[in-house]
Amino acid sequence: MTVKSIAVLTSGGDSQGMNAAVRAVVRSALYYGLKVYGVQRGYFGLINDDVREMDLRSVGDIIQRGGTILQTARCKEFLTPDGQEKGAENLRRRGIDGLVVIGGDGSYQGANQLSKLGIKTMGLPGTIDNDIPFTDFTIGFDTAVSIVVDAVNKLRDTMTSHERSSVVEVMGRHCGDIALYAGVASGAETILVPEVDYDLDEVARRMESNFRHGKRHSIILVAEGVGKGEDIAREITRRNGIEPRVTVLGHIQRGGSPTHNDRILASRLGDFAVRKLLEGDSGKACGIIKNELVATDIDKVVSSRKQFNMELYEMALRLSQ
Secondary structure (H helix, E strand, O other), rough: OOOEEEEEEOOOOOOOOHHHHHHHHHHHHHHOOOOEEEEEOHHHHHOOOEEEEEOOOHHHHOOOOOOOOOOOOOOOOHHHHHHHHHHHHHHHHHOEEEEEEEHHHHHHHHHHHHHHOOOOOOOOOEEEOOOOOOOOOOHHHHHHHHHHHHHHHHHHHHHHOOOOEEEEEOOOOOOOOHHHHHHEEEEEEEEEEOOOOOHHHHHHHHHHHHHHHHOOOOEEEEEEOOOOHHHHHHHHHHHOOOEEEEEOOOHHHHHOOOOHHHHHHHHHHHHHHHHHHHHHOOOEEEEEEEEEEEEEEEHHHHOOOOOHHHHHHOOOOOOOO
């Protein structure tokens, strides 16, 4: 079947670079003479037929903006077979031949179901967590790490002035990549992630030893999947008497203008997804591995787990002594 029109939606948690990806999908589709539609509010909008045609003007001046102009919403109905069929039928009724879904694991699950219903689908990894397998990086991850590094830099200034320690809680329920990469980039003394067992007795001993040897501050980065920063700080105090200040960065990690890396990644992936649809491909997740664009069966992606970078984690341990 020749693809003549496609739609694009953003789903799940927003991430910086989603707008750049939407822009790339729309402009690439128009370049190839396709009609292109935007679905508002993710799968909720797909079920409710909240779909509008897009043109060049629709995506003007958005590459630098965080969030998503298409918005996003949770949709329990789409988790059901009836909801999925309703969404697919809305696309068929409008004569839309393909769909590009930008989001994380839950969004990919939805795209996978639509593919099984005969809708040509492409998934783009839009999540700050970097937890999608078969891609080295996800759209928004680089920006989120930059935000954390900037925050840690600022905290170091005040922690050094007062000779205090700081526990910084960052996002990452199941994937510790934000904590790991930000920890390496900011020179954090301790990085706690859900993928690696940790010993708070050892953390407390190292902190105490550092202060005895003249260190004026200590930064501990904690992925939220490990536990609450307040609880970690309380346990450290109980062990060594040092009272770390706690900073929870929360949703600030999802906001702001995307870095140039995220804008370029989003643009490359959006254009790639359109070209794959034109080639007749479907049911794929687009990613980047060793700077090469790849398309992996989305069924394989949703049934796999991202491998943690233990080599980088072990290097961080060596450099934090």
